[in-house]
Amino acid sequence: MPQSGTGVSIEAVDPKNVGYVQANWTVPKMVVGWYHSHPGFGCWLSSSVKGKVVIDAFRLINPQMLMLGQEPRQTTSNIGHLNKPSIQALIHGSNRHYYSIAINYRKNELEQKMLLNLHKKIWTHGLTLPNFTEHTEINGKNVKCKDLDLPFLPKKFCFFDLLMKKFRTMLTLAEPYNKSVQEDSTMTPEQLKTRYVGKQDQKRHLEESGRRYVQ
Known part of the structure; x- marks a missing residue:
């Protein structure tokens, strides 16, 4: 519905709606579909x-x-x-x-x-073929085989740039979490009560990142 406003008043009246309301005598009040x-x-x-x-x-x-x-x-x-x-x-x-x-x-x-x-997503989504241009670009990146400095992967490994970034992110979260688990085994219960106060929860961040990447 078009509106016109000035410094002190705003009008929100549709001429077609006004004509319809005037023709229909059963409606006792004028209906305006906008409030300001x-x-x-x-x-x-x-x-x-x-x-x-x-x-x-x-x-x-x-x-x-x-x-x-x-x-x-x-x-x-x-x-x-x-x-x-x-x-x-x-x-x-x-x-x-x-x-x-x-x-x-x-x-x-x-x-x-x-x-x-x-x-x-509808059932036909699973039958949709991937985009040919994007698929060709991914295959080209796989052929180039970039070096990855990751301990759990071979030195020469063909992978997408996006997955490379995800692996590095998961690795940066897994290393401090592994270190904190090893340190927890040597601490007393009193020390564990205040160990993570004001610190980042590495386990929660690792779980959220893994869940987000799987989706």
């Missing part, structure tokens, strides 16, 4: 919304709380909902005069199944 507000004209979040669907929830920050250094957010956990603000939003006072609120949607069982199947 500027509380106290402190937030100006959008410059052009033609042809877009904008869903954004925000709340103004109390200046007194900001001066006292208090956290204005009622919900501080935005895991899975945190979006990096644009430069235009920061200029207009994002995280200074207002902050975004995490949005949750109500979905029934059928809607959840539909969203889960949105990017699901």
Whole structure:
């Protein structure tokens, strides 16, 4: 629906929709499919919304709380909902005069199944042949046989550049983990309680990297 806005007002009226509503006397109210507000004209979040669907929830920050250094957010956990603000939003006072609120949607069982199947691979994906140009490039790299300085591979080994990078990453994570396991066997239970405080968990990083590379 096209919108037109000025400094003090914004109109979101579709002429075709207005004509349809006027012709249909059973509808008591005029229906407009877009809502926009500027509380106290402190937030100006959008410059052009033609042809877009904008869903954004925000709340103004109390200046007194900001001066006292208090956290204005009622919900501080935005895991899975945190979006990096644009430069235009920061200029207009994002995280200074207002902050975004995490949005949750109500979905029934059928809607959840539909969203889960949105990017699901179909059965014909397994019958698709690889790209000829990419396959030729991979074969050319295999023929060149680059040297790998890895202890668990032969000195001369034909492999892809991507897999070479993955092997080196796994090796850099496996070496400190192997060393830490050997050192743990010589420590007392009291020493083990504070051994990994403030340090990187090598085992977890190794598991996550292996799981990510397998996928």
